[in-house]
Amino acid sequence: MARPRSFDEKQVLNAVRDQFWDAGYAATSLEDLMRVSGLGKGSLYAAFGDKRQLFLRALHGYTEEIHAELREVLADAPRALDALRALLEPPIDASPGADAGAVTRRGCLMANSAYELGNADPEVLAHAHRTYEKSTALIGDCVARAQREGDLPAGADPVALARALLAAQQGLVFMSRTGLDAEALTATARSLAARLLPDQGQAGSG
Template sequence: MARPRGFDEKQVLNAVRDQFWNAGYAATSLEDLMRVSGLGKGSLYAAFGDKRRLFLRALRSYTDDNHDHLRKALTEAPRAVVALRTILEPPIGDATGAGKRRGCLMANSTLELGNADPEVLDHAHRTYETSTALIGDCVARAQREGDLPAEADPIALARALLAAQQGLLFMSRTGMDTATLTATARSLANQLLPDPHDG
């Protein structure tokens, strides 16, 4: 009978995910992964495989969590257009509370590895298609609620919103000051979506 693991798999994945997110794939060493996970090489690789396998598990965990959060945010808002505008909120800080601007782990990883690793590129494609579908459903709901033009293509607008969001995340990584980033986010939201408080 196999011994039960003496660690929380989700906690370990979150720790290594943050390491890859902060430093990138190439700059993350085995020693870094052992340090943040609290596991020895044997335990780490026995549970998750080599560095690449561990990275892909952490990346899938990240995108699964993001899609769960996006789905909840889009479906639970009282009005769909309000939920859509939150997609373009300026990326001032992150969940660590440290005020870092790390961008999107999926986008960062695609830029770093997409040309060399078809599995990362395929995962990126599927991730953005899922995000687009979720946003598109919310656009269709906003149309039914009368806040967006009925003739608009939900998927086309969803892709535009997703592209705008990723652009904001990238600009935040360049060190753009908070006021400019906020004004840019507001401008994008006003161009792509009506303000539900107007009128």
């Protein structure tokens, strides 16, 4: 009879995910994975496979969480336009202990991984494509809702606008990693929102 696992699988995967997120795939060693997981090599590989399999498990878990959060944010807003504008809020670190106005430097794990591994690992590239297509579909549904609510032009293509919003949001995340200060990042986010999601009342008043 196999011995029951004496560790929390989700906790281990989260720790491993954070290691890959902070250091990247290539720079993460087996020793790093053993250290953050608290597991020996035998236990780690017996439970999750080799380094690549462990990375893919962590990456898939990350994207599932991102889509669950995105679905919740888009659905919970009283008006769809508010949810879409929230996508373009600057990625400012509001965690306890962070400096006031600190900008998040970590970026998006999926984007980081696609940049690092996309040319060499077709599975990572395919997962990135599926991830962004699903994100586009969720945002596109929200755009269509905003159109039904009269807050966006009815003739606009929801998918095209969704792709533009996703590209803008990912661009803001990337710019936050380059050292752009919080004030400039906020101004950029507001400029993008004004162009992509203009206030229909103001647009019609001119």
